[in-house]
Amino acid sequence: MSDPKFMIRNLTKSYGEYPVLERINLDIETGAFCTLVGASGCGKSTFLRLLLSQELPSGGDILMDGKALPQQPTPDRGIVFQRYSVFPHLTVAENLMIGAEFTARKFTGRLFGNARKQACNDVAELLETIGLSPAANKYPSQLSGGMQQRLAIAQALTMKPGVLLLDEPFGALDPGIRNDMHELLLGLWKTHAMTIFMVTHDIHEAFKLGTRMLVFDKLRDDPHAPEAYGATITYDLPIDLASAPPPIPGRVFDETDGMNLSAALMATAPTP
Numbered sequence: 614m615s616d617p618k619f620m621i622r623n624l625t626k627s628y629g630e631y632p633v634l635e636r637i638n639l640d641i642e643t644g645a646f647c648t649l650v651g652a653s654g655c656g657k658s659t660f661l662r663l664l665l666s667q668e669l670p671s672g673g674d675i676l677m678d679g680k681a682l683p684q685q686p687t688p689d690r691g692i693v694f695q696r697y698s699v700f701p702h703l704t705v706a707e708n709l710m711i712g713a714e715f716t717a718r719k720f721t722g723r724l725f726g727n728a729r730k731q732a733c734n735d736v737a738e739l740l741e742t743i744g745l746s747p748a749a750n751k752y753p754s755q756l757s758g759g760m761q762q763r764l765a766i767a768q769a770l771t772m773k774p775g776v777l778l779l780d781e782p783f784g785a786l787d788p789g790i791r792n793d794m795h796e797l798l799l800g801l802w803k804t805h806a807m808t809i810f811m812v813t814h815d816i817h818e819a820f821k822l823g824t825r826m827l828v829f830d831k832l833r834d835d836p837h838a839p840e841a842y843g844a845t846i847t848y849d850l851p852i853d854l855a856s857a858p859p860p861i862p863g864r865v866f867d868e869t870d871g872m873n874l875s876a877a878l879m880a881t882a883p884t885p
């Protein structure tokens with residue numbers, strides 16, 4: 614792999630005396646679509662927050678484009694959560710304009726002339742892509758859950774991030790709407806040439822969308838002290854779509870899946 618987007622070395626994260634993540638080593642190529650799976654509470658969201666610099670590592674290094682990760686979130690890394698990512702008091706179009714305005718404010722405080730015209734054109738184009746042109750003047754509370762998530766994803770894209778972090782973005786949506794969202798996301802990923810990390814509890818979704826699946830689990834476990842050890846990446850699997858399991862409606866990842874998945878993959882995947 615030449616010039617990875619991210620190089621992660623011996624990454625650890627603890628809260629107080631409790632380790633959540635330990636000894637994570639990864640190289641992630643530019644343009645990868647990494648799906649993150651693992652039992653609830655094993656540190657997937659923490660890992661995303663570390664990539665965003667919302668949290669700082671307790672040990673180890675994260676390099677992005679060969680440099681130490683900035684210590685604060687920067688516009689080149691966008692994030693979408695399961696809910697509440699958009700501004701409720703702004704219309705759909707205003708939610709998208711604000712990204713361009715945030716960037717411009719550093720210099721002029723506002724967008725004027727050609728810059729404003731360009732931003733309006735970009736917003737109109739984005740609205741068309743996500744199918745929300747007819748809802749441009751509505752407020753988020755007037756949109757369905759799927760429409761709100763389309764808006765949240767589009768808002769993250771207004772800053773033109775090279776890296777998109779998604780924390781269970783479709784977890785609250787109906788299966789039919791999820792399929793539409795999958796198509797939208799895959800289209801945006803290809804058009805914008807982003808590196809994506811997406812947490813999901815849906816194994817089928819992880820196989821369907823990802824080019825790599827990162828499985829978080831504990832290599833060491835003490836039943837008498839369940840918080841004594843953190844999770845690491847136990848499997849790092851290039852995804853061959855042919856190997857994807859058939860979808861099971863409503864199936865989610867739970868604490869038994871780490872073991873089941875590990876056992877099922879043992880024969881096909883190299884251990885780390």
Ligand SMILES: Nc1ncnc2c1ncn2[C@@H]1O[C@H](COP(=O)(O)OP(=O)(O)OP(=O)(O)O)[C@@H](O)[C@H]1O
Pocket residue numbers: 628633651652653654655656657658659660
């Ligand atoms: N700010 C914090 N302070 C202390 N502990 C925290 C903090 N944030 C997360 N944790 C703990 O870290 C562990 C990992 O949490 P995290 O949300 O990253 O897990 P997760 O794998 O994303 O879970 P889920 O799949 O349920 O969303 C949990 O035990 C959680 O209680």
